[in-house]
């Protein structure tokens with residue numbers, strides 16, 4: 001069974017969330033940090049990175065796992081309100097980076113293949129660079145997600 005990796009790129013991201021240097025930080029939640037994804041090809045793509053360095057949801061105590069799922073749903077609701085997608089995709093794969101994290105992708109009918117998973121649809125090379133998260137370009141999106149998420153959590 002896959003175990004938490006050392007070093008772990010998500011533990012490194014969590015450190016930047018905690019020290020305030022993660023440019024895409026949406027909010028700190030009880031069970032994790034909500035951040036915008038490095039690629040914004042699917043505009044509004046966000047992640048919930050678990051604070052607990054587990055690799056599987058069932059490894060969390062029941063109360064903690066229920067809280068985590070609630071917070072993933074809250075983040076997803078904020079993404080839905082802000083980006084108004086046709087559909088949301090939730091993914092917790094962890095095949096490459098085992099530390100548990102949840103991808104939330106807003107999907108649109110204008111996606112390259114709207115019925116297929118996002119993987120394989122991300123642009124490559126220069127096209128990928130044009131869709132990288134940028135603190136200036138995506139400032140309004142980031143603030144809208146943060147504000148909406150905080151309203152949902154009241």
Ligand SMILES: [Zn+2]
Pocket residue numbers: 004005008009010011012053099
């Ligand atoms: Zn980790």
